[in-house]
Amino acid sequence: MTYYMTRHDSMAQAVNTYVELLTGTDGGTPGRIKVPDGKTRISQIISAIVVDGGVTVDIGSNFTLKLSGTALREAEQEIGVGGIGGTEVGTSVGNSLESYPADVQFVDIKVKAGSELILNGAYSGTDLGTPFMSITLGFD
Amino acid sequence: MTQATAVFAVVETGADGSTAGPIEVPRGKKFITKIKVSVVPNAQPVVTGANFIIKLSGGLAEGEQEIVCYSTQYEEGGGTVTSTKVNKSKPFELTPPGGMMLNGNDIVINAAYVGTDPGTPSISVTLELS
Numbered sequence: 001m002t003y004y005m006t007r008h009d010s011m012a013q014a015v016n017t018y019v020e021l022l023t024g025t026d027g028g029t030p031g032r033i034k035v036p037d038g039k040t041r042i043s044q045i046i047s048a049i050v051v052d053g054g055v056t057v058d059i060g061s062n063f064t065l066k067l068s069g070t071a072l073r074e075a076e077q078e079i080g081v082g083g084i085g086g087t088e089v090g091t092s093v094g095n096s097l098e099s100y101p102a103d104v105q106f107v108d109i110k111v112k113a114g115s116e117l118i119l120n121g122a123y124s125g126t127d128l129g130t131p132f133m134s135i136t137l138g139f140d
Numbered sequence: 141m142t143q144a145t146a147v148f149a150v151v152e153t154g155a156d157g158s159t160a161g162p163i164e165v166p167r168g169k170k171f172i173t174k175i176k177v178s179v180v181p182n183a184q185p186v187v188t189g190a191n192f193i194i195k196l197s198g199g200l201a202e203g204e205q206e207i208v209c210y211s212t213q214y215e216e217g218g219g220t221v222t223s224t225k226v227n228k229s230k231p232f233e234l235t236p237p238g239g240m241m242l243n244g245n246d247i248v249i250n251a252a253y254v255g256t257d258p259g260t261p262s263i264s265v266t267l268e269l270s
Contacts (some may be wrong), residue, residue, distance in 0.1 A: 001171075002236035005205040006193060008254050025193045025206055025252050028147035036202070041254040043237045048211040050189025052255045055215050068234040088217070097225055099179055100201045103189075103233030132255045133209040 002043060003139045005033050007119050010052060011131040018066055018120040021135060033117040035071045036139055040056075042109040044138030047081035048102040052132040059126035060085030065135060066122070071115035079105070081135070086128060102134075109137070141251060141261045144191035147177030148195055148250040153264055162246035164266060165199055169258035172196070172247075177209040178231040183250050185214035190255035194265055199247035200240060207234065231266075239270070 007021040007030070023032040026104040050062050062083040069078035082103055111117065142147045154160035179192050191211050198202035209232040251263045 001202060002238040003202050003240075004205040004207045004236075006208055008191065010255075025146060025195070025254060026148070027254075031147045037230045043233075046208050048191040048192055048208045050213050050255055051181070053188050055213075057141075084213075086215070091217070094217050095223065095225065096213070096215040097181065097185065097227045098214075099181070099210065099229045101177070101210055101230060102208045104234055105155055132189060132191060133180070134193065134235075134254060136193075136206065136208040138236060 003039060004136050006136040007033065009121060011121055011133055012125065013068050015127050016122060018036045020120045021062045021084040021119040021121055021133065029053055032060045032069065033137065034118060035115055037110045037113050039113050039139035040110065041140055042107055042111055043140040045079060045105045045107055048134045049082050049084060049087050051084060051129045053129050055086040057086040057088035059128050061125040062126050063121065063123045063133060066120040067117060069116045069118035071113060071117040073110040074092050077109065081101050082132050084128060085121035141253065141263055145257050146252060146254055151249040151251050151263060162198060162248045164224065164246050165242055165244060165269060169269040171241055171270050172236065172267050173239050173270040175234040176231045176266040178264045179210040179212060179261050181212060181259055183260040186257060187214055188202065188256035188258055189213040189217050190253040190258040192253045192263065195250040197248045199242050199245040201243045207238040212261060214240065214258065253258040
């Protein structure tokens, strides 16, 4: 059986700096993920990234998720979860609308039930505003 | 979705506009084997981005679970222009490797968004039960 857990964070930090994803969907702070009983691996990483506000133009950022903590049977791992770029030509009077499904990556990361998993997010490139990262992990 | 950011609202409207309520699990169905979600801005969007999450509860053997499923991003230039834009997007599709075991109770679907209120998005959720 697959069990899903979700965390988010507003990424107000500078470029190339990790910040821990500790926020729940309700805005609360549920903290780090404790691997559910009976689960032995992360089987899916589902990610969604947006810029929470106006986008700084003519730059781009790639986003990385880092998994660490006592729950990992191997060392900490970094996984790319997508990128966002903005561009502008001349005097900008247009608009842009994007709606896209979250990305699903199938993985096989061994974990220990009952132990703690730490999620961190970072971006490389140039600061494009205030990105918002949402991550769901599927456990089997 | 007319609620504020970081607030779940129940998704219980049928495709015919009626209040269909939670999903009654058909006899013999034991697992959710696929989830499909689509989100569109159902009004003039606000300049911002939002990530969307569904929460399934009630009918799941392992308890309620939240799944990130969609993003929307709207941006405007500094000037004002009259324009029309069509945004056609494909649905989010998720196949749980081990399925999501059901307990026989109705499945309640809630949805929320995080980030900043993007306006009035509309969300559709399909569950495949096996």
